Structures are given as C-alpha cells and as structure tokens.
Amino acid sequence: MLNKIKSWFSVPQSEVALTHDFLDPSKKTILIIDDDLPQHDKSSGSKRLFELLKLFKKLNLNIVFLPNNGLKLEPYYTELKQYGVEVLLNNPDRKGLLKTLNQLLNKIDYAWISRPMLNIEFQKLIKKNKNTKIIFDTVDLHFVRMLRQAENENNEKLKRKALKFKKLELELANKSDATITVTDTEKVLLENENIKNVYVVPNIHQLQIPLQEISFKDRKGIVFIGGYKHEPNIDAVKWFMHEILPKIWNSLDKIPVYLLGSFPTNEISAFANENVFVPGYIEDVSEYFLKSKVFIAPLRYGAGMKGKIGQSLEFGLPIVSTSIGAEGMNLIHENNVLIADEADDFANEVIRLYQNENLWKEIKENAFKAIVAYTPKVVESKLETIFKNLGA
Incomplete structure (x- = not known):
C-alpha cells in the first residue's frame, strides 16, 4: 500500500545552504519532520510540537527541523532559530531541500516524523542510515477519528476508507522503532493490534494562574x-x-x-x-x-x-x-x-x-x-x- 502513494512537492523558496557545522559532535541529533513550521498559536498539534522542541533542547540534543512545505514562515522560523533549532528549507526548491537532507543522513540519530503521510514520504529515505531510529508520532490515530466520523454520519464509504487507513497506520507503526500516541487509550488500541514499542507523549501544559482571580459572580459567557x-x-x-x-x-x-x-x-x-x-x-x-x-x-x-x-x-x-x-x-x-x-x-x-x-x-x-x-x-x-x- 505504501508504494502506491506518490510524493508531493512544494512551492520553491530560496534559502542559504546549511554547512552542517552547526551540529555539535558531542551531542546526538534529532530530525523532526512535520507539514510546516509549528504555528503554536493556531493549533494544539503545533503547540505540542513546539513544546517538545524545547524539551529536546533540554535533553541536550542537536535539533534539525524539516517542514515538508519547505517554507520560511515568520515569526515561527525566527523563534525556532532563537531556540537553537536548525531549519531545512527549499534550497532553492524541494530538490535542494532533499539534497541537504541526504547530506545530513549520516548525522541523524533519531527521526521524529509526524503523521502517517509524512512517514510514507520520508521513512524509506531516512532509513538509508541504518543507525537512525524512526519515531512515528501519530499525533492522533487517524483511523479512529475517521471511524467515529463514519459512525456519526452513518457513512459506509468513509468507514471503508477508515479501515484502509487503519491498515496503513499499523504498517507504518510496525516499520518504526517507536510509535508515539498522545493518550493511553490509543496506546492500548495499538498494543491490541500487536504493535510493539508504543509510548505516550501527551500535549504539554502549564498552569495559568492569574495574579487576581475573577470571581464566579463576575464571570459571564x-x-x-x-x-x-x-x-x-x-x-x-x-x-x-x-x-x-x-x-x-x-x-x-x-x-x-x-x-x-x-x-x-x-x-x-x-x-x-x-x-x-x-x-x-x-x-x-x-x-x-x-x-x-x-x-x-x-x-x-x-x-x-x-x-x-x-x-x-x-x-x-x-x-x-x-x-x-x-x-x-x-x-x-x-x-x-x-x-x-x-x-x-x-x-x-x-x-x-x-x-x-x-x-x-x-x-x-x-x-x-x-x-x-x-x-x-x-x-x-x-x-x-x-x-x-x-x-x-
């Protein structure tokens, strides 16, 4: 099934080529791949990934981020650079981006790849380095969401699509060195399908306690x-x-x-x-x-x-x-x-x-x-x- 899905390409955008000397040889290197740079103020998935990048830094890893669209979105690009994250962009187009990635392959210890479609796109390429550990971040189990929608809408066509997607997600999980879910519920679902090395990495939150609390009677809406x-x-x-x-x-x-x-x-x-x-x-x-x-x-x-x-x-x-x-x-x-x-x-x-x-x-x-x-x-x-x- 994986071989039937073709690559897609993004809009060209030039960017100065990386020299690779940004990688500290005393540290291990993690490559993160997502659809685009994490717009952490616009979606919970991006917020989770942005917080994970901070934790990767605390764990003393070199961090390389590859947005699949290859675009330099601001202010998110500058924010990542300020956290010491190197970003691979179109250079000057997608072909250049992939060339830069190929040059980095032997330096990558972990590849944290979000969502099924990006794992289809990149797992085989990254596994050219047999020492790289592939981490499949499901973000959520797409087939579960699709099955629930199909049931809610009484949609048999969507149900069939969901079952095909289930086969795909399980295949990707089996090919990965670790599979990440955001809840224990999804972890159990995968383990019941005989998927090994499943870990829960949830959304990340901090208490937001104001200096002056607004009372029950003064709140509205x-x-x-x-x-x-x-x-x-x-x-x-x-x-x-x-x-x-x-x-x-x-x-x-x-x-x-x-x-x-x-x-x-x-x-x-x-x-x-x-x-x-x-x-x-x-x-x-x-x-x-x-x-x-x-x-x-x-x-x-x-x-x-x-x-x-x-x-x-x-x-x-x-x-x-x-x-x-x-x-x-x-x-x-x-x-x-x-x-x-x-x-x-x-x-x-x-x-x-x-x-x-x-x-x-x-x-x-x-x-x-x-x-x-x-x-x-x-x-x-x-x-x-x-x-x-x-x-x-």
Missing part, C-alpha cells in the same frame, strides 16, 4: 476554541449552535458565546451576531478563559488528546464536554469535568454549572490538579525513557 481546518471542530460548533444553545438560552437568557479559533469557515462565521462572537485568530486568548464562566467541548468524533481541554484546564475554567472530548486525560465526571453526550444532557450540564457556584468552584479546583500530569517536567521524563530505550 460560554467559550469554545478550536481551529476550523479540523472537521471535528466544525461539527462540534454546528451541533452546539443548532441543538444545544437554544435550550441553554431558553433557561439562561442569551448569555454570550465565544467561538474562538483560527480559520473560521463561512458557515461558522455566519453564526456571529450580537450574542455570538466569532473573532477568528487572536494572539492572546487568555482574557476569554479568565472572564468566561464555562468552557464547552461538544465533540462528537475525533481522536487523541484534545488541546482545547488541556488549555481550559490550564486556566482552571470548568468544562462541559462529551466523552470523546474528555478522552485520554483521566478526567472524572463531576470531579474535574462534567460529561454529557446527548444534546439535552449537554445543555442541562452547562446550565447547572453556570448556576451552581459550589459545583463550579469544586470543578475549578480539581481542574488545576488534573493538569499536573501534562506539565513539561513529567513529559521530559517520558522522553528520556524513550531515548534511553532506543539507544542509537
């Missing part, structure tokens, strides 16, 4: 965040707006709703009115988390750890989520989150949380405790174990 290039987020907002919010407004009047996130589609933007705000990309969203009363994650399908849930936990903003939204973070209903999977139940939980100060305070306090498992120190320890086991 419901907030959601999610990039709208991701289909599960679009579905979540549509379900919430059509089937859940009318029930909430019927009980709580028209409290404000903030639909945050980059790249809102025309369909999402059309929800905007005097009570619903769709601002698009905002560099700093902290104000919304600090002043709103409830965070919602009405995800009906998806996979992996949801960055939006972690982001809300960082601020201690109480959450109402579906089971799929809360998946993989060991969250407990009525302890650190409220969980509901039907529209009526979801609306009722939002209303209850919005009105019950004692419940709100309990969920908030426990939310801060829940995020500790995803702090940089904990994830750094997980990475140390992976590299120790891989040797190289």
